[in-house]
Amino acid sequence: MADFVGRGGRPDGAPGLILNVAVLGEGMHVGAWRYRAGAASDFTDIGFYQEIGRQAERGRLHAVFLADTLACAEENFERPNLGAIDPTIALAGVAAVTSHVGLVATASTTYNEPFNLARRFSSLDHASGGRAGWNIVTTFVPDVAANFGGDRLPAPTDRYARAEEFVEVVIRLWESWEDGALVGDKIGGLFADKARVRAIDHQGAHFSVRGPLTLPRTPQGRPVLFQSGSSGPGRELAGRTADAVFTAQNVKANAQAFRADVRARAAAHGRDPDHVKITPGLLPILGGTEGQARARKDELDRLGGQAELQKLALRIGVKVDALELDAPLPLELIEANQDFRGSEGFRSAAIALAREGRLTVRDVLYQNGGGHQQVVGTPEQVADVIEEWYRDGAVDGFNVMIDVLPDGLMDFVDQVVPVLQRRGVFQRDYAGTTLRQNLGLPVTA
């Protein structure tokens, strides 16, 4: 156990492995909506998200993590998609029926204003007793730009320059009230100590924001910062300011290198590397036997039709008819595309996986469900991967992407979590009530 504690385990000696549940549509698999028991419209029903929150909390998972995108794309006509419902609204509904699980919402620095975003996440943090997190994305989707006046995407470097400044402004707003500035002395009539609340007077290249925020410090000091995006600027943003990183990693050695790189960047910024948690996506497809798991995967694939292949083509930046199922993934074609403006993280994760294992397109689809590592197998086999990657320093935990919601989450909680707990790898109870406490992060001053 000592190695876990030394790597950011809990102060009470419990293991430090982090497991969040990532919510996309009605399940990560493109066939989920047809496979599951509930109505296709459940993604619009707050009860759906509340049930996920309850199940996650039953399993002592650290957080419910909602992906997001600000457009109705072709995918939205084919299945429930990420970003349909505003994640902060969904998570405010989850907050009301849970008490410990963290609530992480994705929001874009390119298509929001820092004052609005700072207030919204501070509000969610207050409303949940200190369980909110913001997953920072810079957005690389042309469909989104078209909803915000733009006819083209900003270049990646511009997006990240704005993001760096955006995050700085948000943090300063969150910290504009000193702890204790809200005095609340009803007898003496002193509501707030104005000397302990400061305008931020930010004047930068992208934003001019006076502040202060309308809200005092939150129960955990400020919301937890997740960063998504694995490019150079993304890693730098993570090293400088993020508490946790969501990334796509399919090869353990690459994940080790990624984690080491982000930790080194954090140290270079004078931070404790243990205060940056690396949590790649992991999609388990479970069965009582390996054969049952494969049957579940095959049935989901059948229901999903061509959508998995289309998703892969989009993610790696080639046309769908350039992909033949039993041919090798066309690495040269992919790398020749200089105009690619999508996620570097997803593309490089797929390339790395295919190169490492000399995989066919069919193999990639099997091991890389939509960009993240996919494990089709028994609860023990899934627990093996989680434990091995954690022990070997490739991750601090995983954002577990559930194939079919909420049933697949119930299976994960009932079947995988107990194995990890028996092995001493995963917590049997929460360390505290705030997300910072539960992730082993310092409460900011």
Add this chain to the structure above:
Amino acid sequence: MADFVGRGGRPDGAPGLILNVAVLGEGMHVGAWRYRAGAASDFTDIGFYQEIGRQAERGRLHAVFLADTLACAEENFERPNLGAIDPTIALAGVAAVTSHVGLVATASTTYNEPFNLARRFSSLDHASGGRAGWNIVTTFVPDVAANFGGDRLPAPTDRYARAEEFVEVVIRLWESWEDGALVGDKIGGLFADKARVRAIDHQGAHFSVRGPLTLPRTPQGRPVLFQSGSSGPGRELAGRTADAVFTAQNVKANAQAFRADVRARAAAHGRDPDHVKITPGLLPILGGTEGQARARKDELDRLGGQAELQKLALRIGVKVDALELDAPLPLELIEANQDFRGSEGFRSAAIALAREGRLTVRDVLYQNGGGHQQVVGTPEQVADVIEEWYRDGAVDGFNVMIDVLPDGLMDFVDQVVPVLQRRGVFQRDYAGTTLRQNLGLPVTA
């Protein structure tokens, strides 16, 4: 009863009087936070808003209405202020513990993007089973401009030009999915009928938005539109698109004229005037006897100190030292201020009240608590005003502003609501589960 039904009463014959509860800080009165039993920090606690929602629903009130402003002003250091917490987050928390009461959040057209706002309110509408409303404001506060890159406020006409276009875009996004476009045929594999979802392809002076929205039609068709702002452009926006209007009216004859004007504008736009509900603010300060009510008001005033006078000075656009408690309100001085950029509605309501009754500054403070009509008296006296204004066609209902929350709301529900119900003026149960049903508004196609 016939006159009520004819004036927009419920189809089932129940009276059509609308009563919402407006939430500002921990009560409308500036002394509320010191008077009440709870902690000064309760405005950051979701339980505070949830309790208000539960009490409102117990009283069969139509909606919980949250004011908003996007800045930490001087007031925020003196007491819990409106806009501290994001209203949509607070109301998503209220939605989780209620089933019938409407949830109306204020949001600015000047400091939001239409796509984000459309999605957020659609999400709240879905999350609440069709109980969401958006109170449209254009924002007239310099402190807010400073948080959004601006060094000065846009002129009123510019604000309203943007607002008109903003609201048009939001409505088109809300209606971009035809009813039934989400097919959800799991067997056949047809999730959505793409032919029944349309991009809006909006290209205007202020916005370029392609759409469609990420969400299908909500359970009530689309969120209810409240409009706040009583200037000419505000009335025009209300007549053209609003379902309800929040306004400050202190003199019954003026309220009658205001209501007639907005109804006429609605008719000129081809709308049924009964589909625009006029709901001014009303602040009751209750006591078992008139003397007890006055004692409550005096104690609140004592606890509030100079804040009431400062608020009045700000609202009418004069310096606080130009106001002497026992001198007449200085009407000439007020009307001489050509540079006034605040709310025309609040200023003219105070002027009208003072002119009508030849009131001193002290009188205005007593009858006009922060801009809205204030009634200090017994439950019967408060019910008398509500009934008279409703019967005489001055209002369709009121946004009831509670002096001290949540206790003052419990008193209103326990003491005023039953009087109005016994008189046959107020509903004994909800007409339905959506806000449109309960307000007697058509479900949009």
